[in-house]
Amino acid sequence: MSWSLLFFLFTSFAFSHAQLTLDYYAKTCPKFDDIVRDISQKKQMEHTVTAAAMLRVFFHDCAVDGCDASVLIKSNSFNKTELDHDMNHSLAGDAFDLISRIKTALELACPGVVSCSDILAAATRNLIVIAGGPHYKVPLGRKDSRVSNLPNVEGQLARVNASVDLMIKKFQPMGIDVKEMVVLTGGGHTIGFAHCKEFANRIFPNADPTMNPILVERLRKMCANYTTNKDMAAFLDVISPGNFDNVIFKNIMKGISVLGSDQILFSDPRTKPFVELYAKDPVAFANDFGKAMEKVSVYQVKSGAQGEVRKRCDAINDAHH
Structure with missing residues (x-):
């Protein structure tokens, strides 16, 4: 195989992960890591089920159309979202509360910069570490999905009685x-x-x-x-x-x-x-x-115009227009 072909294959693979980098927020939101870590730690100390709750939300998000925070969007009168599917009814409120707390703090520190899908991926990893699990790399730069549809969930997630x-x-x-x-x-x-x-x-x-x-x-x-x-x-x-x-x-x-x-x-x-x-x-x-x-954390991530950085994690930006 020629070097040029190898280079092409490598760059195509790298590009397929949508320009995600470990230092994505180094300049635009330097406090990102500290904010996510501190708030995650505080929440886990208050409610020890937070780590488990977050890990479940993370899986339920990524398994349906990729890691794009589509599971966080609440339904409205026009659209029933993934959250309304019966398999998501048991997702615990502690996870959504933590995401909301982190998002609020990040919007104060660096408005409109950090995506909800990056918050979900990074906070999940931090909570796993706090609970005694391994530290692993979380490349950042995901964009948030502009769509969340209830029917998309069916068939993507395995039920607890699955073979x-x-x-x-x-x-x-x-x-x-x-x-x-x-x-x-x-x-x-x-x-x-x-x-x-x-x-x-x-x-x-x-x-x-x-x-x-x-x-x-x-x-x-x-x-x-x-x-x-x-x-x-x-x-x-x-x-x-x-x-x-x-x-x-x-x-x-x-x-x-x-x-x-x-x-x-x-x-x-x-x-x-x-x-x-x-x-x-x-x-x-x-x-x-x-x-x-x-x-899992880079599965079908959205980049550039494929998504947006939501102002609120439970609603798409133009939801009210």
Whole structure:
């Protein structure tokens, strides 16, 4: 292969990530890193579920038409947005509150400069680090989407009762292979939580035989009134819920998974070896998770005229004209 062709391929790849750079705000908003880090830290100390909430919003955003903050846009009388899809109803308010706090501070420091999609990507990484996870690079310069449509969500996100086949299929468009899917699922669930209705079928009326009986009893008590108390939720890693670590994989091997879609990762021959790898090797888990997150965070990012920098994260700029 000629050097010129190699150079062309390299520059085409670099360009496909839309001129994202690690120092994108160095001149236009030098306090960007400090503001995102400080506000994220404060919020995580106030509400320890913030990291998990943010990671979920990040995935739900990137999986649908790329990492462009389209999931943050609220519906109006003309348009039902992604947020109104039932799979996004359980996204936690703490994440949206944090994004709003960071956006407000950045608009005071450098008005009209920082996109909501960059806030979402950077704050998610910071919160993962605060929770004990790996630090990974987040190139910046994403633009925010001008569209958010409810029907776009269907088929892009895997539901909690999804088969391994379906999970593999959902991650494929993002260039995520089976090993990366396992590491992202474990990483997403090591600090994650799920509402009772999302796993009720595993404990009522009969228990899923793959689930540890003690866990079944605990969850039955906790979720006894789940049809009336819709906010009731359980941590997905019942052993070390607040820590970003590899314990989730050890749990899966012992049958103490809250979600069926986590448990089946241990029974499918395509995913089982990776569950075993990450259960015994926390360093491999941290490294591979960081690399996979870098990959996800640049998925179908918008640049230049493809998007805008929203003044408010929950509305497109010309929404009221």
